[in-house]
Every structure is written in C-alpha cells, then in structure tokens.
Amino acid sequence: MTKQTPRVGVIGGGQLARMMTPPAINLGLQIKVLAEAAGSSAELATTMVGDYNQLDVVREFARTVDVITFDHEHVPLAVLRALEADGVNVQPPSKALAFAQNKLHMRQQLGELGLPMPAWAEIHDAASLDDFIAANGGVAILKTPIGGYDGKGVRVVRSSVDAKDWLENLADFGGSLLAEEKVDFVRELAQLSARTPGGEFKAWPLVETIQENGVCSAVMAPAPAASAETLAATADIAKRVAEALGVTGVLAVEMFEARDGRIVINELAMRPHNSGHFSIEGSVTSQFEQHLRAVLDLPLGSTAPRAAHSVMVNLLGVDDKNNFVQALDKALQSHPDAKVHTYGKGARAGRKMGHITVVSDSAEHALAEARGAAAVLLRG
Ligand code: ADP
Numbered sequence: 348m349t350k351q352t353p354r355v356g357v358i359g360g361g362q363l364a365r366m367m368t369p370p371a372i373n374l375g376l377q378i379k380v381l382a383e384a385a386g387s388s389a390e391l392a393t394t395m396v397g398d399y400n401q402l403d404v405v406r407e408f409a410r411t412v413d414v415i416t417f418d419h420e421h422v423p424l425a426v427l428r429a430l431e432a433d434g435v436n437v438q439p440p441s442k443a444l445a446f447a448q449n450k451l452h453m454r455q456q457l458g459e460l461g462l463p464m465p466a467w468a469e470i471h472d473a474a475s476l477d478d479f480i481a482a483n484g485g486v487a488i489l490k491t492p493i494g495g496y497d498g499k500g501v502r503v504v505r506s507s508v509d510a511k512d513w514l515e516n517l518a519d520f521g522g523s524l525l526a527e528e529k530v531d532f533v534r535e536l537a538q539l540s541a542r543t544p545g546g547e548f549k550a551w552p553l554v555e556t557i558q559e560n561g562v563c564s565a566v567m568a569p570a571p572a573a574s575a576e577t578l579a580a581t582a583d584i585a586k587r588v589a590e591a592l593g594v595t596g597v598l599a600v601e602m603f604e605a606r607d608g609r610i611v612i613n614e615l616a617m618r619p620h621n622s623g624h625f626s627i628e629g630s631v632t633s634q635f636e637q638h639l640r641a642v643l644d645l646p647l648g649s650t651a652p653r654a655a656h657s658v659m660v661n662l663l664g665v666d667d668k669n670n671f672v673q674a675l676d677k678a679l680q681s682h683p684d685a686k687v688h689t690y691g692k693g694a695r696a697g698r699k700m701g702h703i704t705v706v707s708d709s710a711e712h713a714l715a716e717a718r719g720a721a722a723v724l725l726r727g
Contacts, residue, residue: 352377353643356408358399359418360387362690362699363619363635366627368392370636376643380418381408388690389418402426409435416596416642417618420447421494438544438595438642439617446592447617451492451525460591462584463611465603466528473507473514479526480505489513490525501561503529530611532603536570537622540585541597541637544644548589549637550582551630551650556601556622559663562697565717567710568625568657581610588615597638599623621661621699626650628686628704629657654706658713660721662689662701669694671701671724678723685720 353376357364360382368391371378379394380387381404387393394411397404399422406429409415414436427441439447446453454467468479470489480487489510491500504510504526513524535558540550552569569578585600592615599620601613623634632640632648640647662671671678671689678687682705689701703720707713 353414354379354412355639355642356381356412356415357389357392357418358405358408358415358422359383360389360393361418362388362692362701364389364392364418365690366619366624366688367635367639370633371639374636374639376639377412378639379408379412381405388692390691400426402429405430406433409433414438414642416638417444420444420617424448440593440595443592443594444617447615449492449521450490450614451521451523453615454525456592457588457612460587462587463609465530465611465613468526470514470524470526471517471522473510476504476507476510476514476524476526480507483528486529488527488529490527491520492523492525493521499561530603531606533606534570534604535613536573536581536602536604536610537566537620538581538585538600538602539597539620539623539626539634540582540589540600541634541641541647542589542595543641543647544595546590547647548586549647549650550585551623551626551634552652553578553581554622554625560697562661562663562699563621564661564663565714566622566625566659567714568629568659569652571710577610584610584612588612596641597623597634621702624688624702625657625659625704627688628706629653655708656710656713657704657706658710658717659702659704660714660717661699662703662721662724664694664696664698664700665725666696667694669700669725674724674727677727678720681723682716682720684716687720687724 355378357380364380365388378392380389380392381395382393395408470476489502489504535556537556542548554568555570556563557565589598597619599616619634619638627633631651686704703717705713705716
C-alpha cells in the first residue's frame with residue numbers, strides 16, 4: 348500500500364503548537380491545530396477553533412488526523428478516554444496524561460517506583476497539614492493537585508491558617524491538597540527526553556532552569572558543572588518515568604538539586620517544554636521535531652548538542668504595551684548571534700511572549716548576549 352502523508356493533530360493553539368509547525372513543514376508532515384480561539388499563537392496551522400472540553404468538538408477534529416497530541420495538559424481525561432474508545436490514536440495516551448494532570452497521582456506513582464522525591468503527604472484537613480508542617484521543620488510547600496502552572500497553585504505555608512481559603516474549598520481541588528517538604532535547593536534542573544509508542548527512547552543533556560517569581564526566565568544547556576554521574580542518573584530517571592508511566596512524545600522531568608546533594612523530582616510535563624526551547628538551535632534534533640517523530644512512531648533523531656553551550660532567555664511581558672516589532676530592527680542589529688522567537692501573543696506583564704537562544708563556546712557569553720537582546724526587545 349502506498350504511504351499517505353502523516354497528519355498530526357495538536358490540541359491547543361499556544362506557542363508549543365506554533366513551534367511544532369516548522370519541523371512539520373520540513374519533514375513533509377501535515378499539522379493541524381484545534382485552537383481555543385481565533386488569532387492564537389498557532390494561527391498558521393489552525394484548522395479548527397473550538398472548546399477542547401467538548402467531546403463532540405474534539406471528535407470532529409480527531410476525524411481529520413492520524414494522531415492526536417497536545418500543546419497543553421488540560422484536555423479532560425473523560426474526553427481523551429472517549430476518543431481512545433473510538434479507536435483514535437492519542438499520544439501521549441490518557442493513562443500517562445493522568446499523572447501529568449494531577450500532582451497527587453504523580454507523587455503516588457513515582458513513590459511506588461521508588462524514584463527520588465521530596466517528602467510529601469496528601470492533605471484532607473487542617474490537622475493533617477499542621478502535622479506535616481511540624482514533621483518537616485515548621486514549613487511546607489502546599490500545592491493544588493490540579494490546574495496549577497507557573498507557580499499559581501503553589502504556596503509556602505507555616506501553619507494551616509496560611510491555607511485557610513484552600514482548606515475551606517477542597518472540593519474545588521478534587522477533595523485534597525498536596526503538601527511537600529520545602530526542599531533547600533541550590534538550583535532547578537530539567538531532564539528532557541522523548542519516547543515512541545514502539546519504545547525507542549532518547550534524552551537530551553540535562554539543563555539548568557533559572558526561575559524568577561515562579562516563572563522560568565532562563566535555561567542553561569547543558570547544566571553547568573553537572574558531573575557524569577548526575578547526567579547519567581537524571582537520564583535514567585527520565586527513562587524509568589517514561590517507561591513506567593507509558594509516556595510518549597516529549598517528557599520533561601523538572602527536578603531540584605538539594606544543598607545536601609540529593610536530586611529530587613518536582614514535576615512532570617508530557618509535551619514539549621520551556622526547558623527544551625534551546626534545542627531548536629542547540630541540538631541536532633529539536634524537541635518539537637522529536638515530539639512529532641515520537642507521536643508518529645517514527646525513528647527518533649540525534650539529541651547531540653550542536654554547540655558547547657546553548658542559553659535560552661524567555662521574553663516575559665513587562666506591561667500590556669510590549670510590541671516587539673518596535674525594537675526588532677534594533678535588537679537584530681545589536682545582537683547578530685541571537686535567535687529571536689516571538690509567539691504572536693498579546694502583551695501582558697509576566698506573560699511568556701517569546702524567547703531568545705544564543706549558542707556559543709562560552710556559557711557566560713551566551714547568557715549575556717541573550718539577556719542583552721531580550722532587554723532591547725522588551726525595553727526598546
Ligand atoms: P507549577 O506547576 O505552577 O509550575 P511547581 O510545582 O513547578 O508549580 O512549583 C513552582 C515553583 O515553586 C518551583 O519552580 C519551585 O521554585 C517552587 N517549589 C515547588 N515545589 C517545591 C518544593 N517542594 N520545595 C521547594 N520549592 C518548591
């Protein structure tokens with residue numbers, strides 16, 4: 348039988364879907380996007396606008412593609428399970444996504460696998476939270492299990508009084524909260540990898556993620572001064588997670604490096620991730636190309652670096668008036684090494700509006716150049 352052009356359907360019209368578009372074009376794949384609104388970041392590939400919470404909308408979209416994948420993790424599991432029951436090819440499958448959607452389920456599952464994690468507990472009431480705080484040095488990180496992102500749904504608590512509003516509305520969070528030991532970490536790390544339904548697995552080198560106000564501001568690839576043992580250990584963690592949870596496509600494992608040397612898992616993302624944007628210029632195969640290959644069960648590409656160092660800096664909105672067009676010529680003129688990516692999103696303070704990557708022999712030079720170009724773009 349002659350092979351047809353594979354058609355990938357992405358649910359969600361954000362910047363991740365947008366950045367899957369160039370490699371889809373290069374590989375000769377068809378990419379279609381179900382966007383939540385007209386004028387989304389992935390406008391160029393959008394073939395349908397509709398609500399991903401509605402099964403009939405998602406079903407209609409699924410009929411036009413060979414595989415369904417995602418720009419975000421918010422499609423209800425009930426919708427995904429119904430698609431799978433229809434025989435739709437969903438990658439990653441709902442059984443894997445269940446762990447990315449609920450931080451409590453993720454902790455339970457990783458605990459069963461014996462993977463390194465902060466101490467944690469499921470919290471049903473004030474008394475169990477106060478007990479956990481007392482057992483963990485008088486402080487805890489409290490999280491809503493569902494729906495948090497970029498630090499929303501994460502709080503430092505020293506008493507159950509600090510979480511009164513959440514404890515009074517537990518039903519909004521699925522009935523319980525997640526308490527974690529407040530890890531005394533020296534830095535945050537992310538291990539990016541990809542796995543195909545057929546079981547092929549490849550990892551990129553470990554990266555360091557730098558956060559400001561709970562949002563990633565920069566990524567250093569590879570993570571500076573990581574030992575060979577650390578690199579092997581974190582790649583092995585990703586492999587074990589991907590295999591045990593049945594993850595397909597790109598998997599990002601966010602981790603903390605604690606002051607006492609432990610490396611513990613913070614959370615999982617089952618899609619291309621901000622920590623992997625550097626790979627567009629920094630790796631033989633970008634995370635976006637790899638995600639497409641993986642969900643289509645095509646052979647994975649090399650994850651080898653193309654330069655000694657890659658640094659990515661996020662363009663976070665300063666106010667609602669940012670317009671990169673104003674300063675684009677100036678930024679390109681003053682920073683010819685910088686690769687500028689903008690997402691076509693409306694400006695808002697703190698919003699991820701784009702990113703800049705610089706590859707170099709020197710990590711310091713790459714960081715300075717990327718930050719310099721970002722400053723010109725954001726401040727004109
Ligand atoms: P989100 O899903 O909103 O990204 P995260 O679980 O990644 O939330 O937490 C956001 C940030 O809060 C982390 O990047 C880290 O800086 C801090 N944080 C989260 N969990 C812990 C923890 N157990 N100990 C110390 N800091 C934490």
